[in-house]
Amino acid sequence: MSSSAVRTGRPFADARELDDLGDGRFRARLGDLWTVGPKAFGGLLMVLMAQAALARLRSDLPAGAPAPDPLAVSVDFLRAPDPGPVELTANPLKIGRTISSVAVRLEQDDKLMLHATVTAGVLPDGEPRWETAPELAAEPDADALDPAHAPGGAAGLAAACDLRYPATSLPFLRGETGPPEMAGWVRPRGEEPDVLFALLAGDILPPTVFNLGGRPGWAPTVQLTALLRGRPAPGWLRVVSRSRTVSGAQFDEDVTVVDARGRTVCQARQLALAPLPR
Numbered sequence: 311m312s313s314s315a316v317r318t319g320r321p322f323a324d325a326r327e328l329d330d331l332g333d334g335r336f337r338a339r340l341g342d343l344w345t346v347g348p349k350a351f352g353g354l355l356m357v358l359m360a361q362a363a364l365a366r367l368r369s370d371l372p373a374g375a376p377a378p379d380p381l382a383v384s385v386d387f388l389r390a391p392d393p394g395p396v397e398l399t400a401n402p403l404k405i406g407r408t409i410s411s412v413a414v415r416l417e418q419d420d421k422l423m424l425h426a427t428v429t430a431g432v433l434p435d436g437e438p439r440w441e442t443a444p445e446l447a448a449e450p451d452a453d454a455l456d457p458a459h460a461p462g463g464a465a466g467l468a469a470a471c472d473l474r475y476p477a478t479s480l481p482f483l484r485g486e487t488g489p490p491e492m493a494g495w496v497r498p499r500g501e502e503p504d505v506l507f508a509l510l511a512g513d514i515l516p517p518t519v520f521n522l523g524g525r526p527g528w529a530p531t532v533q534l535t536a537l538l539r540g541r542p543a544p545g546w547l548r549v550v551s552r553s554r555t556v557s558g559a560q561f562d563e564d565v566t567v568v569d570a571r572g573r574t575v576c577q578a579r580q581l582a583l584a585p586l587p588r
Contacts, residue, residue, distance in 0.1 A: 512578030545570030
């Protein structure tokens with residue numbers, strides 16, 4: 311749906327709607343709100359594929375089985391979809407008592423665009439036995455940058471969700487260089503974050519290589535695997551991203567998403583290509 315067609319004041323809820331066509335087939339419409347340049351945002355595509363997998367599992371699990379959560383989502387980005395209709399097909403690979411696995415295809419105009427494997431089960435409750443301390447405060451600093459206040463107003467992801475960046479985390483915006491690291495806070499508009507928004511948050515920050523210099527542009531993801539670790543508490547999600555190796559046309563990113571309680575709710579790792587002109 312287009313940015314002018316957000317109906318509920320909850321852009322994330324609107325964008326993740328699926329029409330169930332039966333037999334594990336679903337239809338969705340990619341709007342122009344959740345986009346990076348002219349292309350659909352990869353984080354939202356992962357959410358749609360996870361939803362299709364969970365919906366298929368719910369229809370196949372035995373009566374009385376607990377509702378499945380996404381535990382891991384591994385996606386190969388074969389082509390970049392444009393805004394418009396897409397079809398998803400979810401085929402169970404294994405349906406188990408504790409862990410299930412589903413293969414999901416996302417197609418547009420009869421072309422395979424993304425392929426995913428979604429591992430599902432039940433997320434753990436209770437306090438973790440070990441938890442690494444978060445790097446960011448639970449809420450944005452008073453001087454945090456709001457990209458929705460950029461010249462020209464909110465656009466792209468800044469219009470789709472609430473984003474804030476530490477004032478020192480984006481040296482490329484000041485014409486400076488720095489290490490390939492990014493940090494920020496994110497939350498959905500009009501609702502609290504859930505597990506699927508935590509999945510999306512694992513791909514929400516600008517590419518880390520922007521800070522190394524050069525001209526920012528579209529940095530297409532090749533492969534992204536996200537692990538979901540818990541259900542997020544209400545409030546802001548804290549996101550930190552780092553590259554370990556930038557070599558040739560390829561770079562990696564390791565992303566950690568922490569909720570308002572200080573709990574890790576998503577860990578993501580991706581392989582991407584150096585920015586291309588938009």
